[in-house]
Amino acid sequence: METKEKDILRGGQFLVKETKCEDVFTLEDLNEEQKMMRESTKEFVDRELWAHWERFEKKDYAYTEECMKKAGELGLLSVAVPEAYGGMGMGFVSTMLVCDYISGATGSFSTAFGAHTGIGTLPITLYGTEEQKQKYVPRLATGEWFGAYCLTEPGAGSDANSGKTKAVLSDDGKYYSITGQKMWISNAGFCNLFIVFARIENDKNITGFIVENDPGNGISLGDEEKKLGIHSSSTRQVFFSETKVPVENMLSERGNGFKIAMNALNVGRIKLAAACLEAQRRVINEATKYANERVQFKTPIINFGAIKAKIADMATNAYVDEAACYRAAKNIEDRIVIREANGNSHQEAELKGVEEYAIECSILKVAVSEHVQHTTDEGIQIFGGMGFSADTPMESAWRDARISRIYEGTNEINRMLSVGMLVKKAMKGHVDLLGPATAVGEELLGIPSFDIPDYSELLSEEKDLLIRLKKVFLMVAGSAVQKFGPDLEKHQMLLMAASDILIQIYMAESAILRTEKNAKRFGEGAQATQIAMTKLYLYRAVDIIQQKAKEGIVSFAEGDEQRMMLMGLKRFTKYTNQPNVVKLRTQIADKVAADNGYTFD
Numbered sequence: 001m002e003t004k005e006k007d008i009l010r011g012g013q014f015l016v017k018e019t020k021c022e023d024v025f026t027l028e029d030l031n032e033e034q035k036m037m038r039e040s041t042k043e044f045v046d047r048e049l050w051a052h053w054e055r056f057e058k059k060d061y062a063y064t065e066e067c068m069k070k071a072g073e074l075g076l077l078s079v080a081v082p083e084a085y086g087g088m089g090m091g092f093v094s095t096m097l098v099c100d101y102i103s104g105a106t107g108s109f110s111t112a113f114g115a116h117t118g119i120g121t122l123p124i125t126l127y128g129t130e131e132q133k134q135k136y137v138p139r140l141a142t143g144e145w146f147g148a149y150c151l152t153e154p155g156a157g158s159d160a161n162s163g164k165t166k167a168v169l170s171d172d173g174k175y176y177s178i179t180g181q182k183m184w185i186s187n188a189g190f191c192n193l194f195i196v197f198a199r200i201e202n203d204k205n206i207t208g209f210i211v212e213n214d215p216g217n218g219i220s221l222g223d224e225e226k227k228l229g230i231h232s233s234s235t236r237q238v239f240f241s242e243t244k245v246p247v248e249n250m251l252s253e254r255g256n257g258f259k260i261a262m263n264a265l266n267v268g269r270i271k272l273a274a275a276c277l278e279a280q281r282r283v284i285n286e287a288t289k290y291a292n293e294r295v296q297f298k299t300p301i302i303n304f305g306a307i308k309a310k311i312a313d314m315a316t317n318a319y320v321d322e323a324a325c326y327r328a329a330k331n332i333e334d335r336i337v338i339r340e341a342n343g344n345s346h347q348e349a350e351l352k353g354v355e356e357y358a359i360e361c362s363i364l365k366v367a368v369s370e371h372v373q374h375t376t377d378e379g380i381q382i383f384g385g386m387g388f389s390a391d392t393p394m395e396s397a398w399r400d401a402r403i404s405r406i407y408e409g410t411n412e413i414n415r416m417l418s419v420g421m422l423v424k425k426a427m428k429g430h431v432d433l434l435g436p437a438t439a440v441g442e443e444l445l446g447i448p449s450f451d452i453p454d455y456s457e458l459l460s461e462e463k464d465l466l467i468r469l470k471k472v473f474l475m476v477a478g479s480a481v482q483k484f485g486p487d488l489e490k491h492q493m494l495l496m497a498a499s500d501i502l503i504q505i506y507m508a509e510s511a512i513l514r515t516e517k518n519a520k521r522f523g524e525g526a527q528a529t530q531i532a533m534t535k536l537y538l539y540r541a542v543d544i545i546q547q548k549a550k551e552g553i554v555s556f557a558e559g560d561e562q563r564m565m566l567m568g569l570k571r572f573t574k575y576t577n578q579p580n581v582v583k584l585r586t587q588i589a590d591k592v593a594a595d596n597g598y599t600f601d
């Protein structure tokens, strides 16, 4: 299918423009090559990771490294690397796919994989000079070398640009001398190369460097951190003491490090979301098998409504997350292709392609990391006492899931970023929020229509509701921007609420589009459970949006204005036909129970 610029929305435009279901990519659109890739990734996981799950729990760091080498031999580390540098040069969707299916067995391997292929390699492929790429990328692509990413410092976490690590140019101008302390560095224990961010003189922004790991060059490591989860992921402090780095190892330009760090993180965020998908599927599979077999009160516990509700919600979240992740991944891939066709180098095209969808990357990171947390928690609950035992995989899955809300930018930071970036895009004229927000304001003053729409077509009420949910965001965020202007960033509780609305809209819309597309091509009957999951998710989204919007409105509007906005909220979130969520959950859970696991991917 030829991709045309007009077919794909710009980042953030989902809020104000309609997307047709034919224009979204879904997991059901994978081509044969991608399906084979998925199968070989799954085989690798079952053979090397899942079968040795206990070794990961016992902090066998050497085994993580061994598995990374094996992944390299199979080409799994090189999917995203351009062919010119020894990689497979596959598109963004394929790289997401590998990231997704390789990540379910253990968070230890998933973190090692993500830190190496993402933030450990990407800054070079995205910002490196030709010489840097020729020198380092082929080794990283094969797993001959491993990479790590050194941004965080004891005093610089979320405030990543505030690091104290220094880079001082030598008198002869041939090298920089780097001194400083980096903290929480994944893969530090076995990597050959660090991407290090340091400050030159009193520059406003940090600068990126490629630093080879040579203990004889002033580099030393702290002990392995004692962590809640991801037990076999190597996480150590890294100390640089007058470490000499040739000037040609500077990444991009002086002072460009913060930009590099943030763009690497954009990719990292969407890939982290992908990395939380297979973890959810595996937990659902294990929990369903257990619930089918575990008998209490002479009944398999899966027959109890309380358990069905959990299974239904877990499956629904996974289904919606898949829809949103692959939708955004294809948007990024298409944007890269379009940019290349317009004359951009692959490097430039990839950089801009990902940057374009930074809002969606943040949304996905937050939503999917919270879903995997919820799913693992419910997984433990379904296992009952056995779930609390380290002998079952639920316990480690729960601990491993926890980190996803913290790294790659905490979920608080990503929530604020998602709304902040959207407002900035609107200011720059890249997304027209003002026009639609003004129209919503006028609609609030008008008399509502009392006609009952025709909702006979599949998901038509859901699609209509979605349009109205977008109006809720425009109403709340639009008024907040008007009220507070640039000071909005100081109103964090409001930003959090606005972000939650935005997240729910994107996730629900992605589910609706996936289901609508598949119902059209495979038939409504074949998609009955997916339709139920889409309706259930939207129902839950409406509840969340009502609550968050109300919180926002009463925090900044008073009197008549408040009353008018609350009435608008009621109108915009109104169902004509309330879905029967008990029936929906039962339908979904019964299907998962009958299949003895999650079968929608």
Ligand SMILES: Cc1cc2nc3c(=O)[nH]c(=O)nc-3n(C[C@H](O)[C@H](O)[C@H](O)COP(=O)(O)OP(=O)(O)OC[C@H]3O[C@@H](n4cnc5c(N)ncnc54)[C@H](O)[C@@H]3O)c2cc1C
Binding pocket: 115, 148, 149, 150, 151, 152, 156, 157, 158, 159, 183, 184, 185, 186, 187, 227, 235, 403, 406, 407, 408, 409, 410, 411, 412, 413, 492
């Ligand atoms: C296991 C693990 C692996 C990691 N791997 C790497 C790695 O490979 N490379 C690397 O560079 N880093 C890595 N990190 C670091 C990680 O990215 C940071 O921990 C994260 O960015 C948060 O920083 P912090 O821990 O200093 O928390 P802080 O920034 O101190 O945040 C503490 C709390 O305050 C909140 N907060 C902070 N600022 C604000 C604000 N402005 N407004 C509202 N709330 C705020 C945060 O959301 C959080 O809830 C890793 C961390 C862990 C735990």
